[in-house]
Amino acid sequence: MTAHRIHNFNAGPSALPLPVLEKIQASFLNFNDSGMSITEISHRSAKFDAVLNGAIDRVRRLLSLNSDDHVLFIQGGASLQFAMVPMNFLGPNDTADYINTGTWSAKAIKEARIQGKTIQVIASSEDQNFSYVPKTISCTPGARYVHVTSNNTIKGTQFDQFPETFEIPLVADMSSDIFSRPLPMEKFGLIYTGAQKNLGPSGVCMVIVKEAFLETAEQHLPTMLAYKTFAAHNSMYNTPPCFGIYTIDLVLEWIQETFGTLERMAEHNQRKARMLYDVIDGSGFYQATAQKNSRSLMNVTFRLPTEDLEDRFVAEALENGLGGLKGHRSVGGCRASIYNAVPMESVAALAAFMERFEQEKG
Amino acid sequence: MTAHRIHNFNAGPSALPLPVLEKIQASFLNFNDSGMSITEISHRSAKFDAVLNGAIDRVRRLLSLNSDDHVLFIQGGASLQFAMVPMNFLGPNDTADYINTGTWSAKAIKEARIQGKTIQVIASSEDQNFSYVPKTISCTPGARYVHVTSNNTIKGTQFDQFPETFEIPLVADMSSDIFSRPLPMEKFGLIYTGAQKNLGPSGVCMVIVKEAFLETAEQHLPTMLAYKTFAAHNSMYNTPPCFGIYTIDLVLEWIQETFGTLERMAEHNQRKARMLYDVIDGSGFYQATAQKNSRSLMNVTFRLPTEDLEDRFVAEALENGLGGLKGHRSVGGCRASIYNAVPMESVAALAAFMERFEQEKG
Secondary structure, eight states, rough: TTTOOOOOOOOOSSOOOHHHHHHHHHHTTTTSSSSOOTTTOOSSSHHHHHHHHHHHHHHHHTTTTTTOEEEEEEEEHHHHHHHHHHHOOOOOOOOOEEEEEEEHHEEEEEEHHHTTTTEEEEEEGGTTTOSSSSOOOOOOTHHHOEEEEEEEEETTEEEEOOOOOTTTTTEEEEEETTSOOOOOGGEEEEEEEEEETTTSSHHHHHHEEEEEHHSOOOOOEEEOGHHHHHHHTTSSOOOOOOOHHHHHHHHHHHHHHHHHHHHHHHHHHHHHHHHHHHHHHSSSSSSSSOGGGGBSSSEEEEEEEHHHOOOOOOHHHHHHHHHOOOOOOOTTTTEOOOOTTSSSHHHHHHHHHHHHHHHHHH | OOOOEEEEESSSSSSOOOHHHHHHHHHHTTTSSSSSOTSSSSSSSHHHHHHHHHHHHHHHHHTTTHHHHHHEEESHHHHHHHHHHHHHHHTTTTEEEEOOOSHHHHHHHHOOOOOTEEEEEEEEEEGGTTSOOOOOOOOOOOOSSSESSEEETTEEEEOSSSOOOSSOOOEEOOOOTSSSSSGGGGEEEEEEEEEETTSSSSOOEEEEEOOHHTTTTOOOGGGOHHHHHHHTTTTOOOOOOOOHHHHHHHHHHHHHHSSHHHHHHHHHHHHHHHHHHHHHOOOSSOESSSGGGOOSSSSSEEEOOHHHHHHHHHOOOOOOEEEEEEEEEETTTTTEEOTTSSSSSHHHHHHHHHHHHHHHHH
16 A cells, blocks of 8 residues: 555545556656646547547457447536436337336436436336345337446445346446446447446546447437437547546556456456455344345445444544445445455455454444 | 646647646645545545635636626536537527637537527628627527627637627637636626636536526426536536546636736736737738737637648647647648646747748748
8 A cells, every 4th residue: 555545445436546546647747758748638639549549449358349339438427328318219209118226227217207208117126225136127018228227336236147138228327337347248238337436537428339229319419419429529529538538548458457357357356345245244243235136246335233333433444544434425324335446455454444343342 | 848848739628737737746646635536536525525616716706706606517518518508598489699700609509509499690700711700799689698609719719808788698608718817797697618728627617607597597407407407516416527626726726826816817818929929910921810800819820821831830840849739620720829828938939939930931
């Protein structure tokens, strides 16, 4: 651990790989011999083209995309995607299915309905306070897509397998678990992912969209709200969020150089999560909030016997260099977000602290 | 000039103040004793609140805003604002006026029309290839707003005074001259400004909107496309572009500490621009493309006798450490963008190079 750095368990924005931060810092006044900062170079320059296309190429390789799949960078976060997906894919006679696994799914559903689109919630885990993810679903015949939130950061749940939708493409919000594991790309029409958890800084959202799915999209929309604009201009119809894309490129490079493949990334993430769930399951003090078969490998959510103990846990953890452990303001409790960039060392330090805290206070 | 840095005349993204870049670099691994990078801290933390509210407060002071004026940070650049303005302010029975001074105005007009809104182009400088800005206009009675692009980066034109619209609020795209001079705030209903010219990195757009004007805005819109969302949540309905807002805060601090007021900033910018226009006007070799009474203080556009000489000018300038002098790809020629952050020293170096180049090649 570099001096003055803490173990960062923030839910997002969240930890970035230290080698990436160091690289940004080292070249911040002179990017790639340009004599300018990455924040000062033209987005129409060859040097930025190399960054943008480099990042896209890494995404293609890591996920084994088809050559005609599109990788786009859009602003506005996943929250704008909640609106753009139905805006682009649901005409007046179209319908789509949504799976409701909590706050983020609910927001996606709300943004479709605000626009007067016809959608159905075909599955929900609201009956058990979103503590699990529905494993089997029944799709509406003719639905344009089935929308799913792959990982719920607030309730600490995650789909380990994606639901079977047969011919209907999945549209997935993967803001909190992209690149944490391999993906069955043949199932998806579109994937969107706000960067600030597994990918880079806030302010850029990556979208992967299949050409066949994109072809069915509406075009007569405000230019900046049409996926086709971003595809036609390689995300440069207007000035893109250059610093964010640059950071994403470095994070992907770090994944490639450190882990090589998403299979190995996934094994690493499983080991990290197991370390914390083992402490929780071996304890009468900590209680996991997600059901065992739906637990997230990215956000480990748990309660302590009292709220007072939870407050003390978070405060004492911070004193011990472990930050960001407070649960989401909407649910309370504790949460350790252990995205790709959170090192094993940080997770081990947390596991040890949890055991110590239980011994002292339990 | 710090070793390896060049004089940066990019049109956008463009030069940032060197002290700002150095500050970002120095604290990049540990922002304000958080033990985390500014790209890793939570947007819901006290430390980020201080950044966001600090930036807003500086905007308020520099422009002497009223206490109920809103300062918002939105993603998507000015290009998304082209669509959001009519989406928010033009109902089915409303109309608005637009002044067309070139590419950016034309895009704003296009985005209103894509949505089927009723607008009129009440003035245009297209008759003389956008080489001037219309000084007097006649507004449509009952128009909700008059839209104006304060500075045209491509043609090098700028409104020195804003047109008289009487009771109708101006909506202004000030992406390329915000904070370059004081503003008659009483004339404006809304100002928007992509950050990557005078304000910060790409990926964040600042919007200033008067409370009385905002009250008239539509609310039944996708959440991320309603100005009222951003006003109600202090730009934090979802995760904002934290790094961009942080950089903006530092740029505004630099303006306050270096110039104090926008009156002094304006004098400085006038001196910088005069230095280049004096070389051009005193030469039979360089020719300004904008008419004298409409010249921009931010983007000095000029031609040389032949395109071949223009290419050599740009290339030799770069060899001499002067970058970004190629005109916009849509018009050719040369352009020196001398936004707030471009120091007098850089402008003086360019003026000297221009004189030398004329002596050798003229």
